[in-house]
Amino acid sequence: MKTATAFGDKLDSTRANFNGDYPYNGAAKGPNLQHTTEVGSYAANAWGLHDMHGNVWEWCRDWYRDKLPGGTDPEVTSKATDRVPRGGTWNGEGRFCRSALRYGYVLIERDEFAGFRVAVVRSG
Numbered sequence: 001m002k003t004a005t006a007f008g009d010k011l012d013s014t015r016a017n018f019n020g021d022y023p024y025n026g027a028a029k030g031p032n033l034q035h036t037t038e039v040g041s042y043a044a045n046a047w048g049l050h051d052m053h054g055n056v057w058e059w060c061r062d063w064y065r066d067k068l069p070g071g072t073d074p075e076v077t078s079k080a081t082d083r084v085p086r087g088g089t090w091n092g093e094g095r096f097c098r099s100a101l102r103y104g105y106v107l108i109e110r111d112e113f114a115g116f117r118v119a120v121v122r123s124g
Contacts, residue, residue, distance in 0.1 A: 003099075004024065004025065004098045004099060004100070005024070005053055005097060005098060005099055006045035006046065006052060006053065006099065007045070007053075009025055010023070010024060010025045010026055010027035011023060011024040011025070011027055011053060011094045011097055012024075012027035012028050012029070012030045012094070013029075013030035013031050013032065013033075013054070013094070014030050014031070015042055015043065015053070016042055016051070016053035016054030016055070016088065016094075016097055017033060017036070017037045017041065017042065017051070017054040017055045017090045018053070018054040018088050018089065018090060018091075018092055018093065018094055018096070018097055019032045019090075019091055019092060019093055019094075020032040022092075022093035022094055022095070023094045024093075024094030024095050024097060024098065025094075025095075027094065033090065034090070034091065035090060036055055036056060036090050036112070037051075037055060037090070039051050039055075042054075051087075052087055052099075053087055053088055053097035053099075054087065054088045054089065054090060054092075054097050055087070055088075055089065055090055055115075056087075056089055056090065056112075056113055056114055056115040057085035057086065057087060057088070057089050057105070057113055057114045057115070058085060058086055058087045058114075058115060058116055058117050059083055059084075059085055059114065059115075059116045060083065060084045060085065060086055061075065062075045062076045062077065062083075062084050063076045063077070063078065063079055063080035063082065063083060063084065064076065064080055064081075064082035064083060064084050064102070064103065064104030064105070065080060068102075080104075081104070081106060082104025082105055082106050083104070083105060083106075084102055084103070084104065084105070085103075085105050085114060086099075086101065086102070088101075089113045089114075090113075091113065092113075
């Protein structure tokens, strides 16, 4: 992907569930639902995946470090304090939905802003 989101370099809240008062990169303001939505409520991206932006932060496999190890699609595998969530959340700004956004987050207890995506990898 060569754009900030799966839908291009701008993002409004008609394409993802986030606080529509704060669209990304000059997109028009849109709805602010103030709650999560059922998966599939928004159009799929080019790979047929729904809700990769907004709704809830999705925990990723890698650990957070200020500096990435480099290379193509780098992953931090050595344990650290913080994990990396991605995708943005229903109450956040559109800029947090950017595909390349990385930051560290410690989840101490269950909250309404974080989740995970079940993935199946075909063998063979």
